[in-house]
Amino acid sequence: MSQADTHFIPNNYTPVGDLIVIAICFVMLALIYFSYMRKSPAFRVFMTIISTLILTAVLNVTYNALASRFGAVPVVYAFRCLFHAALFTVYFLFTLYIAEVTRLDRRKTIRILLGAFAVLAMIVVVDVASSIRSFNEGHSAVELSSRGRLVFLVGYLAFAATNLVLLATVRRRLYKWVMFGFYSSVALAFAILLFQQILGGGSSFTVSSFLFPVIAMFYIMHSTPYDAEIGALDSTTLNATVSEWYGKKRNFIFMSLYMPELAGEGEQMPDEVRAAVRQFAVEHFRNALLFQPDHGHLLLLFPKNRNPDYEQRMEKSLKAFREYHRLYQYDYKIVIGESIEAISRKNEYISFIRNTHRGMALNTVHRINPEDTAAFDRSEYILRQLADIHSRHDLDDERVLVYCQPVCNVSTGKYDTAEALMRLRLEDLGLIFPDQFIFLAEENGYIHTLTEIILHKTCEEIRKLTAEGYEINRISVNVSVLELKADSFCDDISGIISGSGIPGEKVAIELTESQNESEFDVMKSKITELKDRGIKFYLDDFGTGYSNMERIIELPFDIIKFDRSLVIASGSSSRSEKIVRNMADMFSDLNYSVLYEGVENESDENLCLDMSASYLQGYKFSRPIPIEELRRFAERKKEIS
Structure with a gap:
């Protein structure tokens, strides 16, 4: 092997693109950690995509570093195969993600995934066979990189066609602008790959091109549902939280605050009330989540096991709330209770609390009792x-x-x-x-x-x-x-x-x-x-x-x-x-x-x-x-x- 081959950096590769991918993926993970995301099957696939994308970027950096240091040696072949396998695993996960988001029936999903897996397996087998052949024939790093690009291009086009056909098939299941968002991100990714090939940048921005559909998923499908001013989540997220906690048999306490004067359509909470809510939600309970099911209605949920002293905490929070009420004079109804198996199973807390409100006088606090559940069942x-x-x-x-x-x-x-x-x-x-x-x-x-x-x-x-x-x-x-x-x-x-x-x-x-x-x-x-x-x-x-x-x-x-x-x-x-x-x-x-x-x-x-x-x-x-x-x-x- 020549000295030139030993220290050859394949196709003018630069690690900047991969390092940016790793950084952006970690930023998304941090945002997910500090926000609330619905833990749906599609979300779990999305998290797997991010993790695989980080792994893919690391493998690309490692492959190119080894190739530039050692040339066409077995470990370089191995890392190139691993890099390609990780890339197409991301594409396979894209297919799985689309199937989950559109809620295809199980039989159709299995057929699609088996087809996508067959494409993935075929590409990996061809790539490994090509690498073994290249090694046996003593190809240089330049030739190795050239053969790798051909295998990647064929695999990329095969998976791109598969996913575009799948998107076209399920187009009626997705909101029009969501579809346009996905299509635009895929088009941008393809354009980057095309320019990379024209400019001879090797695989410098290959992984970056896969990042754009991931960012589209993050923003369109999993962006945080918080009200940024008060930190409240919406009713859809409330239902998802109750389902998740019920599935994990996690008991929780709920505190509901209803202010009739702010319940009209288009009514906004005054700044002083927003400031009080922000402070209230953060200071009094551990791992609490605040929801706003409707205008003038706030609902706080927190795990019972994380707040063993919740009675004392509730009394402290009610005392603080009465001080706010003395200052701002908004009428209220407060309902406090512990998670109820039947209500959690049917996910009916909003309806249950509203039904309880009807029998309450203004400016009172009500503790849920068995009669409330019986009255709700009757209603x-x-x-x-x-x-x-x-x-x-x-x-x-x-x-x-x-x-x-x-x-x-x-x-x-x-x-x-x-x-x-x-x-x-x-x-x-x-x-x-x-x-x-x-x-x-x-x-x-x-x-x-x-x-x-x-x-x-x-x-x-x-x-x-x-x-x-x-x-x-x-x-x-x-x-x-x-x-x-x-x-x-x-x-x-x-x-x-x-x-x-x-x-x-x-x-x-x-x-x-x-x-x-x-x-x-x-x-x-x-x-x-x-x-x-x-x-x-x-x-x-x-x-x-x-x-x-x-x-x-x-x-x-x-x-x-x-x-x-x-x-x-x-x-x-x-x-x-x-x-x-x-x-x-x-x-x-x-x-x-x-x-x-x-x-x-x-x-x-x-x-x-x-x-x-x-x-x-x-x-x-x-x-x-x-x-x-x-x-x-x-x-x-x-x-x-």
């Missing part, structure tokens, strides 16, 4: 039944019952109107009242189906009562403001009424006032359209919460329902009585009818009669009854002889 059962009612869309569904409360017409003394009220009768729970299921139906998009069912059944009962000769002016049905957003709302309502064969004026719709500007415009439009079809409208719960007189007058309601709270206030204070009386007189002067709810005794009745009452409703006259029993209150029309 989940009701929700499943609602989902089934919604999917079946049977307007005669026997699980939905129509009750009603007769309403006294002051001018005639007759019960010629009523309010329809909904109940559910479920096999496992019996009779269910609205406060246990209406909010679930609204939150999950089932409320309109329930409205259609109760409206259909009410119309059918009105038709029967009318046919039997009973005097029924109208029966009102409650409708959620959320339903008005649907383009088909008016057609759905009028279609059910006309389908029953009764005139539109026999039905009234009760709505509560909306605070939202866009909802107000929609409400006005829908009320106007349905009034043109003869349907009456009630404003429900006037006097509770938000009331804007200007908006109320702008909406074409027929009847204003004064809430029982106004009846109680009128009976307890002459000042309140004067205010309520003036409001009722004003509505009456504007040709609205006034209906008082919650009339429970004769004193309430006399008070309301003295305040421009047109209609009276409450336990004084009747509790809610099955709508079939309305015949006990309604009167038959007198026949004219």
